[in-house]
Amino acid sequence: xxxxxxxxxxxxxxxxxxxxxxxxxxxxxxxxxxxxxxxxxxxxxxxxxxxxxxxxxxxxxxxxxxxxxxxxxxxxxxxxxxxxxxxxxxxxxxxxxxxxxxxxxxxxxxxxxxxxxxxxxxxxxxxxxxxxxxxxxxxxxxxxxxxxxxxxxxxxxxxxxxxxxxxxxxxxxxxxxxxxxxxxxxxxxxxxxxxxxxxxxxxxxxxxxxxxxxxxxxxxxxxxxxxxxxxxxxxxxxxxxxxxxxxxxxxxxxxxxxxxxxxxxxxxxxxxxxxxxxxxxxxxxxxx
Amino acid sequence: xxxxxxxxxxxxxxxxxxxxxxxxxxxxxxxxxxxxxxxxxxxxxxxxxxxxxxxxxxxxxxxxxxxxxxxxxxxxxxxxxxxxxxxxxxxxxxxxxxxxxxxxxxxxxxxxxxxxxxxxxxxxxxxxxxxxxxxxxxxxxxxxxxxxxxxxxxxxxxxxxxxxxxxxxxxxxxxxxxxxxxxxxxxxxxxxxxxxxxxxx
Numbered sequence: 001x002x003x004x005x006x007x008x009x010x011x012x013x014x015x016x017x018x019x020x021x022x023x024x025x026x027x028x029x030x031x032x033x034x035x036x037x038x039x040x041x042x043x044x045x046x047x048x049x050x051x052x053x054x055x056x057x058x059x060x061x062x063x064x065x066x067x068x069x070x071x072x073x074x075x076x077x078x079x080x081x082x083x084x085x086x087x088x089x090x091x092x093x094x095x096x097x098x099x100x101x102x103x104x105x106x107x108x109x110x111x112x113x114x115x116x117x118x119x120x121x122x123x124x125x126x127x128x129x130x131x132x133x134x135x136x137x138x139x140x141x142x143x144x145x146x147x148x149x150x151x152x153x154x155x156x157x158x159x160x161x162x163x164x165x166x167x168x169x170x171x172x173x174x175x176x177x178x179x180x181x182x183x184x185x186x187x188x189x190x191x192x193x194x195x196x197x198x199x200x201x202x203x204x205x206x207x208x209x210x211x212x213x214x215x216x217x218x219x220x221x222x223x224x225x226x227x228x229x230x231x232x233x234x235x236x237x238x239x240x241x242x243x244x245x246x247x248x249x250x251x252x253x254x255x256x257x258x259x260x261x262x263x264x265x266x267x268x269x270x271x272x273x274x275x276x277x278x279x280x281x282x283x284x285x286x287x288x
Numbered sequence: 289x290x291x292x293x294x295x296x297x298x299x300x301x302x303x304x305x306x307x308x309x310x311x312x313x314x315x316x317x318x319x320x321x322x323x324x325x326x327x328x329x330x331x332x333x334x335x336x337x338x339x340x341x342x343x344x345x346x347x348x349x350x351x352x353x354x355x356x357x358x359x360x361x362x363x364x365x366x367x368x369x370x371x372x373x374x375x376x377x378x379x380x381x382x383x384x385x386x387x388x389x390x391x392x393x394x395x396x397x398x399x400x401x402x403x404x405x406x407x408x409x410x411x412x413x414x415x416x417x418x419x420x421x422x423x424x425x426x427x428x429x430x431x432x433x434x435x436x437x438x439x440x441x442x443x444x445x446x447x448x449x450x451x452x453x454x455x456x457x458x459x460x461x462x463x464x465x466x467x468x469x470x471x472x473x474x475x476x477x478x479x480x481x482x483x484x485x486x487x488x489x
Contacts, residue, residue: 127408128375139364146370153363162354163340169347174329180381207328 082107085133087117089284092144092179093132094277095236096151099229101271103155109276145176145233152229159224167223171211171230175237178204182237182244186283198245202252205241208234209252218254227262235262239272240282289314290485293345293380294333295478296437297352300430302472304356310477346377346434353430360425368424372412372431376438379405383438383445387484399446403453406442409435410453419455428463436463440473441483 082100086093088111100107112122112131123129127142134140134147136154141147152158152168159165181204185197212218221231238259241248249256263272271277289312301308313323313332324330328343335341335348337355342348353359353369360366382405386398413419422432439460442449450457464473472478 127371127411128378129404139367141367141371143371143374146367146374149370150363150367153366162351165354166340166342166347166351169350170328170342170344173344173347177329203330210328 081135081137083110083135084108085110085112085122085135086131087112087114087284088280090236090240090277090280090282091284094240094280094282095229095233096134096144096147097277098236098268098271099148099151099155099157099232102227102232102265102268103151103157104267105155145172148172148229148233157226157228159228160226164224164228168228168230171208171222172233174207175230175233178237182240183283198248201241201245201248205238205248205252205255208238209255212254212258218258222258231262235259239263243282289481291437291441291478291481291483292485295441295481295483296430296434297333297335297345297348298478299437299469299472300349300352300356300358300433303428303433303466303469304358305468306356346373349373349430349434358427358429360429361427365425365429369429369431372409372423372429373434375408376431376434379438383441384484399449402442402446402449406439406449406453406456409439410456413455413459419459423459432463436460440464444483 082105084093084097084107086109090097097107117123117131126133130142132144132147133142134150136150139150141150149158149172159168181197185193208222209218211222215221215223216225221227222234223230235258238249238255242259249259263269298308318324318332327334331343333345333348334343335351337351340351342351350359350373360369382398386394409423412423416422416424417426422428423435424431436459439450439456443460450460464470
């Protein structure tokens with residue numbers, strides 16, 4: 001499984017990958033002392049680097065499976081257990097990507113194009129015929145909220161006790177209800193339904209402003225004083241709505257501050273500025 | 289005064305030997321508006337466990353699952369239980385949309401698509417001890433009660449819809465025969481509650 005190496009390679013442009021290949025060749029060559037004066041430390045380092053580059057490239061998904069007879073692999077990169085299988089969109093995965101990024105986790109992306117999906121065999125293999133599909137080691141999960149809860153449970157992002165866990169669930173279910181409304185608008189009813197959607201939006205955002213007001217004056221998280229999976233889901237919903245309905249948070253002082261504060265968390269900020277995130281359309285199949 | 293989004297949790301409580309109080313909200317009381325305004329999302333059910341007030345039927349189910357040990361035996365099973373419950377919820381939303389917004393025009397298509405929506409649950413049973421245990425693992429979970437309620441409601445809404453699903457049919461019969469659950473399902477309170485509020489089916 002390519003794991004971190006694959007994820008790393010996915011972040012490199014084809015030009016970079018070609019350069020890596022060149023470097024691997026030249027360092028390996030320098031290590032063999034082909035007319036270049038090198039002391040033994042550089043030769044060893046060169047071979048080490050060459051092996052790493054070669055190993056990386058052998059795990060490049062675009063280059064196909066590792067060739068036989070590959071040299072011994074130095075497992076310098078831990079293989080992340082997480083794989084996200086989804087369309088090239090933020091959609092129902094950006095919340096969990098933000099969670100993973102903010103928690104310092106790495107993961108692999110398997111992007112499913114519209115053509116690949118329409119071919120049909122992946123869809124037939126999915127429990128409910130839908131993406132995302134998520135892998136944590138040998139555990140395969142469907143349903144974006146089940147994935148969020150699984151990560152919440154395993155990474156300690158589910159409230160501090162049973163009471164908070166129940167409140168976290170209550171918040172996440174409210175976010176999910178609104179995702180369904182939003183999805184219905186975008187994919188089924190955009191032209192006719194947008195005006196009414198915009199009119200009703202404040203009423204649907206208000207519960208979250210209320211929850212913040214009731215929790216340390218909105219200075220902490222949506223529930224309690226530690227971040228939960230519901231925060232990432234809510235944040236993603238709010239960020240998407242700032243694009244879909246610009247200014248929609250202007251009347252919600254605490255939600256506006258909440259979005260700014262969470263988005264400024266260092267790892268999350270880096271993720272939100274990353275090309276991968278920026279270049280992913282918010283909604284698949286529709287340009288907004 | 290309906291089964292709706294509460295019967296699953298009533299079945300869970302009854303089967304687990306728990307007692308509870310019902311505060312029935314009539315349509316008139318609801319339309320008066322002050323209770324609605326006090327609900328987090330402007331909706332029912334509202335649930336009280338001591339001083340904890342919860343909204344969202346699935347949050348209530350998960351809370352009971354967590355506190356009564358009905359959430360799988362480990363983290364892995366918990367994730368699978370969530371995955372099942374989310375599938376049940378997706379179908380509840382489809383069903384609710386049909387009943388409340390599109391019944392006349394939409395029923396034929398709904399019936400046609402129904403087998404495709406039930407099949408995942410048949411598949412899950414087939415993959416778990418040949419369907420002889422529960423929807424996940426070998427102990428009952430909140431997802432079982434939610435699924436059971438969905439299936440019982442569909443046997444009324446679309447009679448015979450489980451005929452082609454051998455394992456689901458057996459599952460419904462087996463769970464419904466659990467002594468406390470059987471007593472609850474035969475009780476006047478349950479029998480006299482309409483499945484869907486606001487619409488006679």
